[in-house]
Amino acid sequence: MSTLLAVRPKSERNIELAIWAGIVAGVISALVKSGFETLIPPRTLSTTPPPVVLLEKLGFNVDLMTYEWMGYSINWGGNGVHILFSIVMAIIYCVAVEFLPRARMLHGVGFGVGVSVFAHGLVVPLLGLSGWLWLAGSQALISEFVGTAFWIWTIEAIRRDRRYSIPRNKL
Template identity: 35%
Template sequence: MNIFEQTHPSRRRYGLAAIIGFIAGIVSSFVKWGAEHPLPPRSPSDLFNAACAPESLIRAAEQIDCSRNFLNPPYVFLRDWLGVIDPNEAVYTFAGHAFNWVGVTHIIFSIVFAVGYCVVAEQFPKIKLWQGLLAGALAQLFVHLITFPLMGLTPPVFSLPWYEHVSEIVGHLVWFWSIEIIRRDLRNRITGEPDPEFPLSARAH
């Protein structure tokens, strides 16, 4: 099996793929969120002391929370890499609940990955293997197990609890599965043609 097999150039719809990816990214972000409710990835009792020191510049001592449940990857990324003073500051409120910058980052993260996946799928169809589950597993590997620890957004990978790995792999699999379902359905409906999976040497239909 050639994992770098390519579709015929005449059948690629990059612009449409980006639009569909934007839609799939928003919808799938709620799927990813939903997976974390029955399987929370972090515990309030797990401390992240290495990332806690800057909190003294934001909050009073009695308000500082050093748990990984609070110092989650989007929070630490916004605070340490983008310089957002308080990532938990409300963007808007709905029914008395605040939606903060961490939530916005979660959606943007989902959109970026969904757009990338949908655009790449136009040229390299093997990324869609197992209805997107392969891409979900790769995202879990490279983002949570490699990139996040290197950026200091999580503790070293070997110190992460088992339940975080379970939560993240399940969440990433259902997340990318939902992206693929939306991508394939919308693309087929809009173009009126089957999803392109023909090699570069094949003739366009």
């Protein structure tokens, strides 16, 4: 248990690189999660996605936050919130790994599941953006947790690539 919380020495940390990796990984992983949710949706067609509900609660007219693409109406506002959340969480993860390398255990999936439980199991319902995660049904849970595993795996793959492919003295 003592190695679980082992802190990386300050001289070996690269916070600037972790932040940049988090930004890149956040954008790319948001696209991965969105693609996964297209194949295995986390909610019914009649359920409004939490990012859209958040924008509505903040007073934004989400009907004006759309664009047309090949006959589809795409809500850039909801997608923007989704991408922004992914960037913030990816930065937190990448920086956390600089301090606590064991946060990347299981390719980050433990961290990702924790984020999912915290965000979709606590914060989202408490803000009234969606119902309680454990009441969503097995299909929603499968979508949420498997999609989250792909999401965090993508973040960790990009973080690891950036962390170990750029020599520290080149920054």
